[in-house]
Amino acid sequence: MKELYFDSVVIGGGAAGMASALELDKAGLSTAILEREECLGGILGQCIHNGFGLIEFNEELSGPEFAEKVEERLAATGVRAFTGLTVMELQLASELKTLYCYSGQHGVLRINAKLVVLAMGCRERNRGNIRIPGDRPAGVYTAGLAQRLVNIEGYIPGKDVVIIGSGDIGLIMARRMSWVGCKVHAVVEILPYPSGLTRNIVQCLNDFDIPLYLSHLTTRIIGRKRVEGVEITPIESGAIMTEKAFVIPCDTVLLSVGLVPENELSKMAGVEINPMTNGPFADSMLMTNIPGVFACGNVLHVHDLVDYVVEEARRAGIYAASWLKGNSPKAEARVKTGANVRYTAPSRVDPDKNNKLYLRSLIVKNDAQLEVRINNRLVKSIKKTHIQPSEMLTVDLGPKELESVKDSPDPVVEIAIS
Amino acid sequence: MSEELICITCPIGCHLSIERLPEGKLAVSGNRCPRGIKYANEELLNPKRVVSATAAIDYSGIEHEESLAEIARIPVRTDAAYPKEGVNEVLAAIYALKVKLPIKRGTILLADFKGSGVNVIAARSLGLEALA
Ligand SMILES: Cc1cc2nc3c(=O)[nH]c(=O)nc-3n(C[C@H](O)[C@H](O)[C@H](O)COP(=O)(O)OP(=O)(O)OC[C@H]3O[C@@H](n4cnc5c(N)ncnc54)[C@H](O)[C@@H]3O)c2cc1C
Ligand code: SF4
Numbered sequence: 001m002k003e004l005y006f007d008s009v010v011i012g013g014g015a016a017g018m019a020s021a022l023e024l025d026k027a028g029l030s031t032a033i034l035e036r037e038e039c040l041g042g043i044l045g046q047c048i049h050n051g052f053g054l055i056e057f058n059e060e061l062s063g064p065e066f067a068e069k070v071e072e073r074l075a076a077t078g079v080r081a082f083t084g085l086t087v088m089e090l091q092l093a094s095e096l097k098t099l100y101c102y103s104g105q106h107g108v109l110r111i112n113a114k115l116v117v118l119a120m121g122c123r124e125r126n127r128g129n130i131r132i133p134g135d136r137p138a139g140v141y142t143a144g145l146a147q148r149l150v151n152i153e154g155y156i157p158g159k160d161v162v163i164i165g166s167g168d169i170g171l172i173m174a175r176r177m178s179w180v181g182c183k184v185h186a187v188v189e190i191l192p193y194p195s196g197l198t199r200n201i202v203q204c205l206n207d208f209d210i211p212l213y214l215s216h217l218t219t220r221i222i223g224r225k226r227v228e229g230v231e232i233t234p235i236e237s238g239a240i241m242t243e244k245a246f247v248i249p250c251d252t253v254l255l256s257v258g259l260v261p262e263n264e265l266s267k268m269a270g271v272e273i274n275p276m277t278n279g280p281f282a283d284s285m286l287m288t289n290i291p292g293v294f295a296c297g298n299v300l301h302v303h304d305l306v307d308y309v310v311e312e313a314r315r316a317g318i319y320a321a322s323w324l325k326g327n328s329p330k331a332e333a334r335v336k337t338g339a340n341v342r343y344t345a346p347s348r349v350d351p352d353k354n355n356k357l358y359l360r361s362l363i364v365k366n367d368a369q370l371e372v373r374i375n376n377r378l379v380k381s382i383k384k385t386h387i388q389p390s391e392m393l394t395v396d397l398g399p400k401e402l403e404s405v406k407d408s409p410d411p412v413v414e415i416a417i418s
Numbered sequence: 419m420s421e422e423l424i425c426i427t428c429p430i431g432c433h434l435s436i437e438r439l440p441e442g443k444l445a446v447s448g449n450r451c452p453r454g455i456k457y458a459n460e461e462l463l464n465p466k467r468v469v470s471a472t473a474a475i476d477y478s479g480i481e482h483e484e485s486l487a488e489i490a491r492i493p494v495r496t497d498a499a500y501p502k503e504g505v506n507e508v509l510a511a512i513y514a515l516k517v518k519l520p521i522k523r524g525t526i527l528l529a530d531f532k533g534s535g536v537n538v539i540a541a542r543s544l545g546l547e548a549l550a
Contacts, residue, residue: 062495067542
């Protein structure tokens, strides 16, 4: 078996992996990126729509352009990128981490490193995850798979489409399918409000007169060999109105029902997972419970903007390199999710530095207030003109705000929305 | 008769109601800030969209097709927003293209489309390694 040694390895060559590798390289560490696809860029390669890079590059780019611009930065460094190489198993317990990998070109490889950055991204929830009853015909795809088929591989999965779930990927695909000549008959959402951005509702549905059925449950997929239709049922005041069910004929169903961080590898290796994010618990250095193992991007928690992914990944790279030099926080405080907050990432803060926390709200609200309390004392309050679960929020907490953390043995920083 | 629009300039998404005044101007209400008025004017009087799609590839210049991985079409987009009523014409022109490889990101594929000043550009580089 071929054996290789690096100071640091990054698993996954998407936006997160590339951005963290750039920082590890800058810190003088020998660094490898391990990517199972034939090219770098991750999910960006299939996101051909506009809307990437306003923060990072100050212009609105498509996904492939964003990826290529980051790749160009990478090409100018000493980072070694392996593509077509899948990481199969991690052994993380000892000081030297070992990764067992497989590639068509190299066969089985053992790669060793002093630190590992997890950047495996996420995958889509599928029909099994949301349990739609009915037949099992051909023609049911996740929206992201359909996006890959249409945008990269050049196949159109069907002609008459119904999209289940109003997440942004589904909305983007509604426009894309319309633009390749398909008819999108409906988007069906179980919640009373859409889970995607208003911008996408307007430009991807309203532009094409695609009806959006809110508070509707998909009760059946119909079809023997190929999808013939979906049965949907309105929900009124919490009750499923069976007698009001109706069928929308179609030959293709796209599911846009959420993303889950890809943590099978991490779990097998003993990384502790936060049930609220399905990503690892991370401390103020974005380090998991295993010393020397860091996480960033969609594998840590699902992001909606690639610019935030890059920002977070850069910090992971900087912290990881600093950890290897022997730096670690002197004191840390737990972050507790208060009222109306689903999660925060990371879940710890360091009172000696500037911390950036990402969080998601559980509610939709105008004129909301985001409040930070330390041991029940208010230390920061931020006005938000509008919040919704699909838009990630950020909070900066610096040494001044966190000063009182040092006064108690087990300080709790609580973040709440009202 | 008033028309309804949702302002998409910021995430609040105000529901705007718009009256068309006799002299061709618009009276906008429901906006929480002046940007809503600007949005309503653009969207009702001169709506525009950025178009992104994919184009077919002409492989004749490429010896090692396998270096393209599974990429069967090249992503392209307009470099600025194009009048909404002409979007289908832009799409038809994109679908009629056969893009010769290798190609560099940003290369203009359709220049100054119908005199609009808007170009269609390649949204990624492809086949450059195969040439090297
Ligand atoms: C469909 C869609 C539309 C989006 N639209 C927008 C938008 O309009 N604007 C915006 O700013 N953001 C958008 N985003 C969000 C943003 O693009 C992503 O959050 C970001 O690109 C994720 O980067 P990542 O590196 O964390 O994950 P990914 O890009 O998923 O990268 C993870 C990589 O890890 C690799 N990998 C996984 N496991 C292994 C393994 N075992 N061995 C080797 N390699 C492995 C995968 O192959 C993949 O390449 C969108 C996201 C999606 C999914
Ligand atoms: S009118 Fe102003 S506040 Fe309302 S959505 Fe538009 S930009 Fe936002």
